[in-house]
Amino acid sequence: MQITPAELEIMNVLWDQPGIGASEIADALEGGKDWNIRTIKTLVGRLVEKGALTTEPDGRRYLYRPAIRRGDYQKKAAKQFVDRMFGGRAAPLVAHLADARGLSADDIAELERLLGDLKK
Amino acid sequence: MQITPAELEIMNVLWDQPGIGASEIADALEGGKDWNIRTIKTLVGRLVEKGALTTEPDGRRYLYRPAIRRGDYQKKAAKQFVDRMFGGRAAPLVAHLADARGLSADDIAELERLLGDLKK
DNA sequence: CTCTTTTGACTACGTTTGTAGTCGATACTC
DNA sequence: GAGTATCGACTACAAACGTAGTCAAAAGAG
Structure with a gap:
């Protein structure tokens, strides 16, 4: 779809x-x-x-x-996008975003929290 | 383009x-x-x-x-994608990626390094 | 040299996408 | 109640996209 x-x-x-x-x-x-x-x-x-x-x-x-959940759609679209544009690697994408729009302090804090969770 | x-x-x-x-x-x-x-x-x-x-x-x-650099194109595409799908917020995107494909340990390390740089 | 292959230039064509128009029926305004 | 606005159903139509075909010229095979 x-x-x-x-x-x-x-x-x-x-x-x-x-x-x-x-x-x-x-x-x-x-x-x-x-x-x-x-x-x-x-x-x-x-x-x-x-x-x-x-x-x-x-x-x-x-x-x-x-009829479909936003989160589900976002997840599928994100995966597809990263696969197509970055060969499946997320880090370069984040690097570009950081560069392109300047992540806010909040964004950075949120990402750090996220990474903290992921490491566990 | x-x-x-x-x-x-x-x-x-x-x-x-x-x-x-x-x-x-x-x-x-x-x-x-x-x-x-x-x-x-x-x-x-x-x-x-x-x-x-x-x-x-x-x-x-x-x-x-x-005639265009890969990095430039990636950056523009990434910005457009995040704007359209996530209202410009990068963190939810990363969260989805983590969930959808399991970021590798390398990915996580790279993101951490990136965030470290950004905080400076 | 003749036959086949490869190349660029141009053309083709169904599907998807963006952006609406038409039409007949119903609802709302006076 | 007559005119106007609105709704869903159907239709329109050009541009973009994916996927290729035709044609003439040039290059390579034998």
Whole structure:
């Protein structure tokens, strides 16, 4: 089940607010993404076809909610990305991120905690 | 300059062995990727159009080499990926990777070294 | 020299993706 | 109740993608 970048925007909205309709999705879309409502409905329809969303009738419209967990999808996507771009090695990826956007002190602290856990 | 997954396979070969021709690329492609030579040439042609590869005549054929550095491309792709999938937060990504594929002891050591550097 | 192979240039073509439009039915506004 | 907004279902359509085919010229095989 591959989710395209445009579709992912929809998924992100629905992971944050499951059980809303198409017009609420339109409202909730971040910043510049002022897609036409038709566009949103097309993307939602494709996600339903793919089995990534479930529908629930609500009067004459549908409410949508993710059929897959965000964490599961993120994990699969992360693995695929690292495999393709970095031959499966995570460290170079983190190095690039550090360089590209400057990890915040919080990020660094979190990573340290994580590494501490992993070593056990 | 967006590079598609199929094109990235080509780039990876050329980053490892810059200055080879289409048939050498075919030979060098990893494992299952036994693409038709036409397919490879199409992909190479598109990469040249996009400015991702430079050409150098060699007799009646061309040798190709990347016009962009692997590191630069990785960095941009990593940033874009983390932005899209994790709202820009690197730590959850690393957590998923750790979970999904079990970071090796080497990976962990490398990340620790990296974090040590970052804290300075 | 003739046949086969290889190369670049150009073309092909189904599928996926982004971005909507049309249509008929229902709901909401006055 | 008549006009307008909204919904789902279906359709449209160009660009990008994956995967290759055709063609003419040049190079290599015998």
